[in-house]
Amino acid sequence: MSRIVVVSNRVALPQKSGGSAGGLAVAVNAALKDKGGIWFGWSGRVAPEPSDAPEVTHRAGITYAVIDLTGEDYQEYYNGFANRVLWPVLHYRADLAEFSRADLSGYMRVNRMFADHLARILKPDDIVWIHDYHMMPLARHLRERGHMNRMGFFLHIPMPPADIIQAVPQHAQTVGALAHYDLVGFQTDGDRDNFARYLEFSGGRITPDGTGCDIGGRQVTLGTFPVAIETAAFARRARHAHRTRYVKAFRESLSDRKLIIGVDRLDYSKGIPNRFDAYEHFLRTVPEWHDRVSYVQITPKSRTDVPEYQEMDRDVSHKAGQINGAYSDVTWTPLRYVNRTYSRSALAGFYRVADAAMVTPLRDGMNLVAKEFVAAQDPCDPGVLVLSQFAGAAAELGAGALLVNPHDTESMAAALKRALEMPLAERRERHSRMMRVLEARDIDHWAEAFLEALVPEETSARRAIALPRAAIRSVVRLPATWARDLLLRGA
Known part of the structure; x- marks a missing residue:
């Protein structure tokens, strides 16, 4: 049975004290405790040296695999390029972007580091679901390391029109790297269509219905999956x-x-x-x-x-x-x-x-x-x-x-x-x-729709998962609660 590997910028580790967990941790435990799975990402800690290997914790059937960032990583990748360039530009506020080559370099460096650590965890039949603007290039780095897994990406924030996307310096390395995913999901049809036009501007051929693109010899599916609640x-x-x-x-x-x-x-x-x-x-x-x-x-x-x-x-x-x-x-x-x-x-x-x-x-x-x-x-x-x-x-x-x-x-x-x-x-x-x-269109409907689009019914990978529909629905409750967690915690 294939595993679901969820990747997000932050991971909420289980509390050893048994105290009340945050909304994100509760959601992951509820989603994965009966079937196993991995939640991979940043620990939230800033350390003097980068992690040599992920810190792994097992709790209630979930494997938490986290790495630390250095102060330089945190400033350049997170505070810098992710939140001072991508966040404003993707929210239609290119005038607020503050670009530096050092921050872009840090953003790419941290994504490569994530790929290095994740590459040692992945199995060939794992289904990988990556979340949000912090990790747009991650699939490309995993492909470069030989991983041909089914990989999906979901953007929780808006996707602006092509001319605004082009305000991101060296946008092909970041936003354009989304073409290395098998499925890229958006909140609205407008977001999806904006990205389709950007890919077309970049040399891609969009399908007549606007839900797919042939670019650089790869096929990427584009979908609309409005995040829901329970x-x-x-x-x-x-x-x-x-x-x-x-x-x-x-x-x-x-x-x-x-x-x-x-x-x-x-x-x-x-x-x-x-x-x-x-x-x-x-x-x-x-x-x-x-x-x-x-x-x-x-x-x-x-x-x-x-x-x-x-x-x-x-x-x-x-x-x-x-x-x-x-x-x-x-x-x-x-x-x-x-x-x-x-x-x-x-x-x-x-x-x-x-x-x-x-x-x-x-x-x-x-x-x-x-x-x-x-x-x-x-x-x-x-x-x-x-x-x-x-x-x-x-x-x-x-x-x-x-x-x-x-x-x-x-x-x-x-x-x-x-x-x-x-x-x-x-x-x-x-x-x-x-x-x-x-x-x-609650969280169950959203989860089912995304997973079925990522791993189509007719593929051998989809058959390998062989999860009951109820299990499929519960596996991916994470992103909606994760988005809610971001709203109130600013992660």
Whole structure:
């Protein structure tokens, strides 16, 4: 039986103390404990010397194989090229990219190092699933080392148009290296089509339906696989959390005011300043809502050692203070801006209490907060999702959400007012539409679709896996939870 080898930038090692594990670790244990598998990647540690070999830990049927990075690796590969070039460019912000040849060299060096270590672990029939922009060239390096395994790649963040991709210096070595995978998966059809046009620009021949490309003598399949959540499980979590003492105390602190909620990692792609501007406009132009609504913005800090993020933190905190200084009184604080991480259970309870959610990124691959908010609602009295048209989730939830342009302050404020005043019948209808999508396309559906595309039914490799459908579905629950983990931890 072939193994599934999951590769991600970070790996959450099991806690020897037996304490509560993070969401990612819980997901991997649930996915792989009955069938075995490998989770390979960076340990999260920065060491004086690079690892000679992966540190291997076995727990509940999962093999964790991790390596350390040196300080130079961390600065050039992670803080440098991955997060100061690829992240902004792929989020359509080429103007924010800060390129240096040293960072590109470090990015390629670390990918080669990952390939060296992974090459010693792989068996010929392993199925390899690699995740996100940190490791775009990894398949090419593995191919150079003679590994012809089926390899899939999933991009959790957006893929911009070809002319923006070309803003990445030496883009053929990084983004272009995705052509060495058997399957490249994207969040939306738009992302997939953007990459197809880039490959065509690079000399590839795209199939008429846009789902494949012949380039450099290789065939690469392109697919759309919107990341999902465990819809039923998250709904149960929200119902339970709603009854906990902690969430009850939070609800009581609102004093019967309506609740608007936002949950985002501190990042310029999330559009938090734009959202604050819209809320301020709402308070200025709709004074009858004063002291009748509270907006809670939960924003864990990320990349705190990067100067741009430090400046962003100061700016957002200053804006929150301005709003409260202008509109609050001794009995009402219109905006609660909280810089800490909460458990998924606590967040589920907060979502269920909320009357509206502001999920308004300037650009986002998917945004699982939108899906979790919908799943957490009481179907008899649901809240309203205010969703950016530039979030990947808009393609699936647009029929039920209030879609907004996060650059249009007045329209966002108007949508917020509409959400708070929406009649119950309309709220129920909109929520029902979105839940039908989430229930039909949950994490099981997503996992099955990706694996079947990576290892087609007619190939001998697909037959070699011979996993029951339920096992196939559970094997790859990792990426959705991993994306959620990234959102709140900034990994």
